[in-house]
Each structure stands twice: as C-alpha cells, then as structure tokens.
C-alpha cells in the first residue's frame with residue numbers, strides 16, 4: 001500500500017473475526033516497531049505478545065470493569081500486545097530532566113504507530129488501548145513496579161473492512177505557516 005493509503009486505511013478496530021493471526025505477520029509488525037526512531041536512539045520499549053487464549057483473557061479483563069466497559073471488545077481480539085516503556089538511557093534521563101520533556105513517551109507513541117501501520121499493511125486491524133488496570137497487568141507478567149505499561153494494542157482480522165470517515169480537526173484549525181495563531 002502507498003503510505004497515504006495506509007494512513008487512511010488504519011483505523012481503530014473494535015470488532016474482530018474469530019481467526020488466529022499468523023506469527024509471521026506479528027513478527028513483521030514487531031520488526032516495523034523495532035525500527036522506529038527514538039530520542040538518542042535509546043529504544044526504550046519492549047513488547048509482550050499475548051496470543052495464548054487463557055492468558056489473553058486474563059489481560060483483556062484488566063482493560064474494563066463494570067462501570068467503565070468500553071474496552072470489553074478486547075476479549076474478542078485474537079492478539080494483545082503489551083507495550084512497556086523501559087528505562088531510558090542515562091543520556092536520555094539527563095536530557096529529559098534538563099528539557100522537562102518525557103522523550104520516552106514520545107518514542108512509545110512512534111513505535112506503536114509503526115506497529116499499527118505495518119499491521120494495516122498485513123491486512124490486520126488494531127486498536128491502541130491506553131485505559132487499563134496497569135498494576136493488574138504488571139502483576140500478571142511479573143513486570144517490576146518501576147516499569148510502566150504504556151499501551152495495550154489489540155490485533156486481529158477486522159469483522160468489516162469498511163473504512164470509516166476520519167473525525168479530525170480541519171487543516172485550517174491546526175496549521176499555520178510562519179506564525180502561531182491558535
């Protein structure tokens with residue numbers, strides 16, 4: 001797919017077919033994620049791929065509860081990818097402190113989008129989840145408390161391939177040349 005078509009075709013998928021995802025496809029998505037740029041090339045990320053049915057259910061139930069249930073659809077996704085932000089390099093920690101900027105979170109966003117765009121190229125749907133019980137997920141995998149689980153990405157074959165119109169601000173609302181005018 002041409003890059004812009006990929007951008008248009010990627011959308012958050014919240015309904016999945018009951019069809020397993022080939023490991024080769026998952027590996028290519030992870031390879032795209034691995035090659036993402038990061039501040040000082042610190043690559044402050046790691047990924048847990050969960051495609052074991054029982055384990056996947058244990059993760060999925062950490063993404064919703066009786067009150068806030070919009071992520072219940074994750075139960076249906078054949079694969080869940082847990083994205084952990086690893087300790088930034090010493091250089092990055094210093095840079096983050098001096099500049100008061102969390103570079104590692106920017107890096108996580110970039111790698112996550114690389115992964116999702118490659119998934120689109122593979123004919124797969126994804127949805128990034130930022131809302132989940134982080135402590136509960138850490139406990140399941142013995143992830144140290146000092147680490148952060150930043151995102152869970154659902155992955156699988158979409159129930160429908162229809163592309164929804166994108167709800168976005170108009171270009172006039174967000175762009176200006178040579179001045180700031182918001």
Ligand SMILES: Cc1cc2nc3c(=O)[nH]c(=O)nc-3n(C[C@H](O)[C@H](O)[C@H](O)COP(=O)(O)O)c2cc1C
Nearest residue numbers: 010011012013014070071127128129130131132166
């Ligand atoms: C950091 C981040 C966290 C998100 N968290 C959730 C989530 O917890 N549940 C969900 O259903 N969608 C979540 N989304 C998906 C957004 O709602 C979605 O990307 C946005 O509405 C635009 O729609 P589109 O992805 O279909 O283009 C998240 C997206 C991002 C980038």
